[in-house]
Every structure is written in structure tokens, then in C-alpha cells.
Amino acid sequence: MEKAPRRCLPLACVAVAACLFSSAPLLPAPRLVYAAQSAPSASATTVVALSREEQARFLEHAAIVRTRPVSKGVTGTLRATLSDGTLTHDASIQSVDDYKAVFQSAKSSEIAFRDTWRYNVAAYQLSLLLGVADLVPVTIERRHQGKDASFTWWVDEVLMDEGERLQKNLSSPDPETWRKELRVVRIFDQLIANVDRNMGNMLIDRGWHIWMIDHTRAFRRNEELKNEKALSRCDPALLQALKRLTAEQLEKSLGRWLRPEEIKPMLARRDHIVAFFEKSVTVGATF
Numbered sequence: 001m002e003k004a005p006r007r008c009l010p011l012a013c014v015a016v017a018a019c020l021f022s023s024a025p026l027l028p029a030p031r032l033v034y035a036a037q038s039a040p041s042a043s044a045t046t047v048v049a050l051s052r053e054e055q056a057r058f059l060e061h062a063a064i065v066r067t068r069p070v071s072k073g074v075t076g077t078l079r080a081t082l083s084d085g086t087l088t089h090d091a092s093i094q095s096v097d098d099y100k101a102v103f104q105s106a107k108s109s110e111i112a113f114r115d116t117w118r119y120n121v122a123a124y125q126l127s128l129l130l131g132v133a134d135l136v137p138v139t140i141e142r143r144h145q146g147k148d149a150s151f152t153w154w155v156d157e158v159l160m161d162e163g164e165r166l167q168k169n170l171s172s173p174d175p176e177t178w179r180k181e182l183r184v185v186r187i188f189d190q191l192i193a194n195v196d197r198n199m200g201n202m203l204i205d206r207g208w209h210i211w212m213i214d215h216t217r218a219f220r221r222n223e224e225l226k227n228e229k230a231l232s233r234c235d236p237a238l239l240q241a242l243k244r245l246t247a248e249q250l251e252k253s254l255g256r257w258l259r260p261e262e263i264k265p266m267l268a269r270r271d272h273i274v275a276f277f278e279k280s281v282t283v284g285a286t287f
Helices: 052-061 118-130 162-168 175-192 236-244 247-254 260-282
Strands: 033-038 045-050 063-069 078-083 087-094 097-104 109-116 139-144 147-153 158-161 202-205 210-212
Touching: 045 052, 052 087, 052 139, 052 147, 109 118, 118 139, 118 147, 118 175, 118 236, 118 247, 158 162, 162 202, 175 210, 175 236, 175 260, 236 260, 247 260
Parallel strands: none
Antiparallel strands: 033 045, 033 087, 063 078, 078 087, 087 147, 097 109, 139 147, 158 202, 202 210
């Protein structure tokens, strides 16, 4: 999924990637991501490409230079500038970890409500298992100010969020890739029972690629799909990856951040998603 990197701004930027939905194996190479690097001249800055693993190590070990609140959202998200002495890049820090036996909103009520940073890490790890990590920024667990938190690679060269796109009535210059990525977003949200996929946490970079962020209100306990009508088509490789998910695999990969009562219903939702698309093939629909 990787094209040769284009020229980018001195601070980190995300290069345009080739289509996620080719016939290539799962877990393709990530879109190239860059971080600022100090150069010998005080006035000069260079950039270096980072792999997904290198991004994770940077998020885990780089020193926090400064933080400031993020204007959007209600979970106290911080934007932090990190540096390891050579590289500098921003991250999103979320330490929210709320539980309510009953949560009452203006529109509905929810039993066993959880809003937690843990789901951000779980969502990223799940995206790796499914081979769709090009739509979820690298996210790791790390302590901040005495609390466990999620550190997420800050998406650079953001053109707009989905709300702004709709408001401006803009369309992607590559409609087919846009539709394919949007279908993955919908499948992923149904799988993790994301109740908070608002227009502000679906970002669009300058390559018109989608990034899903902020999953603190996902992994609900309902076994039924929230909105089956959101499903339309599924890439065959993604469908096979869904089929291969097992309780043991999810416990091993996500058990640090998810409880068994959150993993079990996710597998039930997976079964509904797979059945939906297998039925679609039976009645003649294409992927």
C-alpha cells in the first residue's frame, strides 16, 4: 500500500498510499509517515520516514516537550509535542477512564457505560489483526501524569474532518478509493460497536485518505449489529480476516485492554457481519 513519498512540510506528514484494497496480503506496508529531525544547521530541518513499529517506539519513549488541550471533544484530550532528541512529532493523549452503571444522555440511556482510553489501543491492535491499520493511527499505552493513557500518533496534513467535508460539499478526487475506505470504516464500527463515530473523529488527509480516531466509546456489549444497513460491500481479504478471528487470538492480542465480556459480543457481531456478506454473495451481490 505504499507509494514513493512525496515532498512534505518540515513537520510530520502522511504520504499518499496506494489503495488498501488490492489483492495484496493482509498487513500491507503503512502509508509513509515523517517526523521532523534536527539538522546540523540551527535553521534547517530534515524529515525521516518512520515505519509503524518505529512510530510506536517513538510514542512509547520520546520525552513530552509540551501539551495543550484539544478544542474538540469532551474527554480532555491533549495534544502533546514529543521529542527523542533527534525526532519531533505530536501525539494525542487520552487518559479518560469512566464507568457508569447507568448513563443517561439527552437521547438514550446505556447500561454498563464505559468511556476509556483502553479502547483506543484495542482498536489499533484490532486494525492490525484485520489488515486495515492504514485507517487507524498508531496507538500505544503509556503513563502520563501518574495515569495510564493512550498515546496516538497525530495525523498530519489533515485537510478536514468529515463534518467539514459535508459542510463544504466536497468530493474525493479518487471516488473509488474513497468508497472502499468508507466501507471499511462502516464495517469496523459495526464490529467494535462504536457508538461515537461522529463527523469530527473521521479525519481526511491531503491524499484524501480516511483516518479513524477516538474509539473511547466502542466495544459495547450488544451482540446484535447497531446498524446492519450501514454494510454494503466487503473486500475479500477483510472478510477472510474477520472469519479468522478467534476468542483465543483476541484475548492474546487485546486482552490487556478488553474484558472477556467485551470480546465475546464482538465475536457475535463478527458472526453477523460475516453472515451478512456471505448472504450477499449467495443472492448475487459482489464484493
